[in-house]
Amino acid sequence: MKPEEIHLSDWMRILVGQVPGSFYIEAVFRLVFIYLLLVTSMRLMGNRMGKTLTRNEIIAMVSLAAGGGVALMAPDRGLLPVVIISAIVVVYQRTIAWLAFRNKRFESAVLDDMSILVKDGRMQLDKLEEGVLCREQLFAQLRHGGIGNMGMVQRAYHEANGNFSVLTFSDGKPRPGLSLVPVSDQEFRQEQRKADGQFACAGCGHLQPSSHMPYVSCSRCNHKEWEPAVLG
Structure with missing residues (x-):
């Protein structure tokens, strides 16, 4: 026209x-x-x-x-x-x-390939970066599977079709790990049982034995923020 x-x-x-x-x-x-x-x-x-x-x-x-x-x-x-x-x-x-x-x-x-996002309770940050994923996306998928802390996860896979699949430790024992409860839900976070003498890196979930909040950088990812590890 x-x-x-x-x-x-x-x-x-x-x-x-x-x-x-x-x-x-x-x-x-x-x-x-x-x-x-x-x-x-x-x-x-x-x-x-x-x-x-x-x-x-x-x-x-x-x-x-x-x-x-x-x-x-x-x-x-x-x-x-x-x-x-x-x-x-x-x-x-x-x-x-x-x-x-x-x-x-x-x-x-x-067709692309699967990648391992979590190994033995610790995030593989390089794989998250390759998949253009943020921690909260991974946390949301783990919470959807009823998982309360990162220590319960033996493997988390990002499949070629974009889906997530999660394998937890088969022995059923409580394991300490980084809390997956959102920071905004402090009430629920307080209800989670703390693991005595264990702190989790907020960046990758690596555990650090300590009697007090660590002030050093994480040996795996150099992140400086730590949280009390939880069992539930």
Whole structure:
């Protein structure tokens, strides 16, 4: 449209556009066609497309949506290009899945790999940085699993699909560790049982035996802030 043809008072153009009324009937057909095409494409790409997705699978879904969006709204665009785009995306996704199944190195390079965020009650800060994660995101995931302190965690993994999985120590013994209760909830923090003679680094969860609050930097991460270790 030319600039002089655009007027804010032209409500018919704003609401209806510049297409004949018959196009809205055609749009219903286009919508049904593209919907069925997307459902078929996602089924061909496997059951993974109905669950938590990896970055590669998200890219495939966005590509499918982008390919069908223009044809749905523009009367001068045909549906055949949408079919071609969908076929390319499906073939690409199935090829990636086939290669990843047969080559672990290729799978790690293309689909990413899991990383260990917590080992034996201590955070792996380099892995948090690689995953662009902050401590509070990790703490929230651990609290969601009913874990009250970092010492209970034997391993915490950040999976390739973005999910978290946590393994606690199997012996069931109470272990001291950094409290996972938010600082803003001081009332609940006070209810947690303190571990006598143990302090936890607020930066990584490393434990430091001491009869008083340590004034030295953490030997693992050089963080200078310490908290009383808790058991619950």
